[in-house]
Amino acid sequence: MKQTPPRLLIIAGSDSSGGAGVQADIKTATAFGVYAMTAVTAVTVQDTVRVHAIHPVPASIVRDQIARVLGDIGADAIKIGMLGSRETVEAVADVLTGHASIPIVLDPVLVSTSGTPLMEERTIDIMTSRLFPLAALVTPNLPEAKRLTGMNVGDEPDIVRAGQRLREHGAKSVLVKGGHAEGDCVRDVLVAEGGIETFEAPRIAAVSAHGTGCTLSTAIACGLAKGASLSDAIRHARDFVRVALAAAANLGVGSRLLDHMHNASCI
Numbered sequence: 556m557k558q559t560p561p562r563l564l565i566i567a568g569s570d571s572s573g574g575a576g577v578q579a580d581i582k583t584a585t586a587f588g589v590y591a592m593t594a595v596t597a598v599t600v601q602d603t604v605r606v607h608a609i610h611p612v613p614a615s616i617v618r619d620q621i622a623r624v625l626g627d628i629g630a631d632a633i634k635i636g637m638l639g640s641r642e643t644v645e646a647v648a649d650v651l652t653g654h655a656s657i658p659i660v661l662d663p664v665l666v667s668t669s670g671t672p673l674m675e676e677r678t679i680d681i682m683t684s685r686l687f688p689l690a691a692l693v694t695p696n697l698p699e700a701k702r703l704t705g706m707n708v709g710d711e712p713d714i715v716r717a718g719q720r721l722r723e724h725g726a727k728s729v730l731v732k733g734g735h736a737e738g739d740c741v742r743d744v745l746v747a748e749g750g751i752e753t754f755e756a757p758r759i760a761a762v763s764a765h766g767t768g769c770t771l772s773t774a775i776a777c778g779l780a781k782g783a784s785l786s787d788a789i790r791h792a793r794d795f796v797r798v799a800l801a802a803a804a805n806l807g808v809g810s811r812l813l814d815h816m817h818n819a820s821c822i
Contacts (some may be wrong), residue, residue, distance in 0.1 A: 557775040561568075561588070561589045561781045562630045563584050563630060564630040565786070566617070566633065566636065566647060567580055567769070568636065569595050570766070572603055572812070573667055574603065575766030576715065579769045582816060583775055586795070586817075588781075595620065596637055597611045597700075598612065601667075603808060604809035609671075612643075614642035617647065621651070625650075630780075631781075632658050632659070632738065632776040632779045632780035633651070634773050634776040635661045636664050637664045641681050644686065645687060646688055659690045660691065660694065660772050661686055661689075661694070661726070662768055662769065664694060665679070665702060666698070679702070683721075687725045689700065690725075691727050691785075692725040692726070692728070692772065694730045695721070695737040696732045696733075697714075700714070700731050714731045714733070715746055727747070728745060728747035730745050732771070734767065737815065739757060740758060740794045741755065743755070743789070743793065745785075754789060759800050759801050760764065764812065767800060767813065770799065774793045774795045774796065775792040778792060796813075798814075798817050799814050803813035
């Protein structure tokens with residue numbers, strides 16, 4: 556009898572370049588052997604240079620995508636990425652409130668890699684008040700952590716304090732990603748109820764790619780869907796992103812595109 560694969564529901568926007576968003580999330584889940592389902596929040600016009608346009612999906616459609624998938628197939632983990640509007644945040648929170656047993660990884664996507672705002676300013680407070688309490692893990696990068704808390708995030712003690720501040724909004728754990736910091740080493744800091752854990756590795760020099768945050772959060776969610784501890788899920792996800800980044804392809808004229816299928820082989 557064939558074993559049922561772990562199930563991951565992805566709530567995020569679509570990226571026409573395939574480098575980030577739902578497309579990157581599906582490729583990541585497939586690489587981890589996890590069955591991916593989606594609730595698309597927006598259709599974006601993107602290439603490797605920038606986001607050219609954003610077309611939001613109505614909040615009611617987002618809500619119904621989630622409800623139908625969870626009601627029929629179910630999920631072992633949920634990843635939330637780009638949400639955009641206040642109405643969508645509230646719709647997602649409303650439908651997920653009834654599924655508290657499913658671990659949620661929330662990537663608070665505020666701005667694209669190219670600098671395009673992806674969430675309205677008035678929506679950020681709604682996200683922290685309604686979605687953070689549902690999340691097993693929130694994964695802000697340094698600029699997002701600064702914007703969400705209004706705090707300086709210059710060194711590790713600052714980062715820990717910012718993570719603790721975000722936990723005060725209800726998130727069980729916060730992983731502050733250090734990719735935007737300078738230096739030869741990339742450090743991500745996990746602030747959780749059980750304490751502080753730092754993950755570090757040498758920086759991969761001279762590689763610029765978009766979609767690393769999407770990929771990391773989805774890879775962590777895949778680990779949780781497969782029953783891994785949070786620490787192990789983060790460690791494996793970081794390893795996956797590092798290899799995908801090192802193998803990133805220069806297919807366009809802008810950012811490189813991660814090789815999400817670096818460990819796949821044709822049969």
